[in-house]
Amino acid sequence: MLFNSISFAVFLPIVFLLYWFTTNRNLKLQNLLLLFSSYFFYACWDYRFLFLLAFSTLLDYYTGIKIHQATNTRTKKNWLWLSISINLGLLGIFKYYNFFTESFTEALSFIGIKSQMLSLNLILPIGISFYTFHGLSYIIDIYNNRIKPEKNFVDYSLFVSFFPLLVAGPIERATHLLPQIKKKRTFTYANTTDGLRQIMWGLFKKLVIADNCAEYVNAVFNNSADYSASTHIVAAIFFTFQIYGDFSGYSDIALGTARLLGIDLLRNFAFPFFSRDIAEFWRRWHISLSSWFKDYLYIPLGGSKGSIWMKIRNTFIIFLVSGFWHGANWTFIVWGFLNALYIMPSILFNTNRNNIYTVASGRKFANFKEIQQMISTFGLTVFAFIFFRADTITSAVSYISSIFSASVFSIPEMIRPELVILLLAFFMIEWNGREYHYAIEHFGSKWPRIMRISFYYLLLFIIFLYAGTTQNFIYFQF
């Protein structure tokens, strides 16, 4: 069930009405309804993997309690590692097994040893990377005495499988979501309309921006030899818009949906393309994943403390692992490696927290220096995303090398003027709303009601008119 499908448009109002009008007096019943809805939502993707979700939930629920009950550190550690091993083991088998066997076979053949390793024909269970990380953060937090284990199995299961975040995040923390699950939610008009507004904006980003860019990007990346260098550049820029529109659009719909149910999820994007350096970009892009890696990998490794070599090592580890988390392909590892390289100067010179606040805060326009910084950060991001989009490193390299030709000065092919206009309008609205949680959170808040409503109708009309060919959400594959 895609967020942008008719079935979800039927599913959500049913859940909403049952949630607020029939089960609203009983918190347990409300949570049970959400849990049932979440499992139904997941079953619509592939019911065969429900058992995996249930197993992962049960495992972390049980080991969480065991870690807490353990009287000595050794037993605690044993339970922790048991949970980590099984969680990562499942992720490894489903997501990385073939990658490792193929890479190993290739490495052996490189040194002259021929081997035939068994590759498995496995379907990647949707959302596995996300719910595995939910579970991991939960047990690590218990181990570190940050939280106590959740005794109520329904509440814990809901924390893992809450349908707005189940398949592509945001990656939640028990400290943030569990207390909300345990507390009675009250309906607020403002919160609910805000949720709807955020869903609408998410749909615009996904259907209009991402899906239209995707058509262009797919055409160029799939037949790159047929296009000029300038078209390659435009396609790389469009892919950056596509992935942002796709994933942040998904996140907006997820956050808006949760808000309709009185639950606040972690913010996942904070206008990353208005970043002045790569460190700022990573504080604004896929925030829930970046902060997960920071808290559960980077800091335990020593973080930015220690010698210069420690800093370099930790930075590379976190970016390479983050790249690898995205998929079992060397392209993602190179993407992570490039970002580690990009961020290195600011780590070494301790300038990674130079740009903490929103660019041009309190001002309408950015100054020349800020514009220059934003453009160069964006350029570096676009370049790295070529590896993210390409199927293989070879095709990424050939894509990049074909940019360096005389046709770079030619007029890019296949550009649809209406898409350019939409991208400009999108950019302006995003810029205008950069100090809020999402771009249209306060858009037109000072306007008369009729004008504001007209704007929503206009937005829906644009979605109706310009929705691109339906594409799957990119992050579902991770």
Place this chain on the structure above:
Amino acid sequence: MQGRRKILYIFNFDLIMRKKFIIHFLWFTLPIIAIAYPADLFISHILKTSNNFAHFEYPIWNKIFEGKMDAKVVIYGSSRAWVHIDPQMISDSFGTTAYNLGVDGHNLGLQYLRHQQLLKHNPKPKVIVHAIDIFTFGKQPDLYNSEQFLPYMLHNDDLKTALLDYNGFRPVDFKIPLIRYLGRYSAIKETIGQYFRLDPNLPERIQGFQAQDKVWDGEFEKTKDKTKAFYVKLDASKIQLFESYIEDCKQKNIKLIFVQTPEYIEGQHFEKNRAEIVALLKTISQKHNIPFLSYSSDPLCYNKKYFYNAMHLNKTGTDLFNVKLVRDLRKTGIKFN
């Protein structure tokens, strides 16, 4: 007591807010619901007046659905029917009425849908000249040129049954107004263009036929450089459908003639299982005693100047081919009027 009253107050306030939200939400969606059906009718009505959108298919579908197709000879097939067989030549030569119903980019699946709709809404033809080729039984998962169905789809169960076999539309597209126009920017743009008469809308297909005044485009050479050969995957259900289509025509006393129109010879060599498919087509036609006119080895096939690509003759080629076709049709001894 006071605490209970407070709880009641909060509960009531909460309920009022929930109801208020639902009412406001309904008020917001009401105009959309109210406008959906009239807007659908309006768009569909204007869009189908376009002669040139959706690969020029609307005039053909309009004639079929409005029951205005009264030709005695109809031509079926894909683009190789559409751009190769001139119904005017047939009309003039045999003193009959003829119409070309070739549907661009589609094989037997959609050709059969057209056949069904023709018989449902119009008098039956006497003769069907069916341009068949190696793609006739091919697998075709995607609905090419899906725009051609947009104005006719709402509550049309025949189209629903036929089109849901392809990737392209969902069941709701046939039931809920406007949904199928979501993201169909070019169709809406065409509707606006037609409504304000922004283009002359001159018909490009004459009696369903459209000769292509083009020269060789060189695409074949590019494809040849990239790919060695291609293999057409056969769809067993299409072969079965072909058999039942032939039986249906027999029962309705409609004469069938199969024609394999000229294709550029090098292109023919590029098709890996061509011989196998052609043999299958011949076997079926022999089994049912249907004339099979093949132009695969015709001298036209050996000269690029008669083609604009490997699969399609240009106007010069078409003119020469139709002379030959009329001559051979006459030889079949079938009456066309």
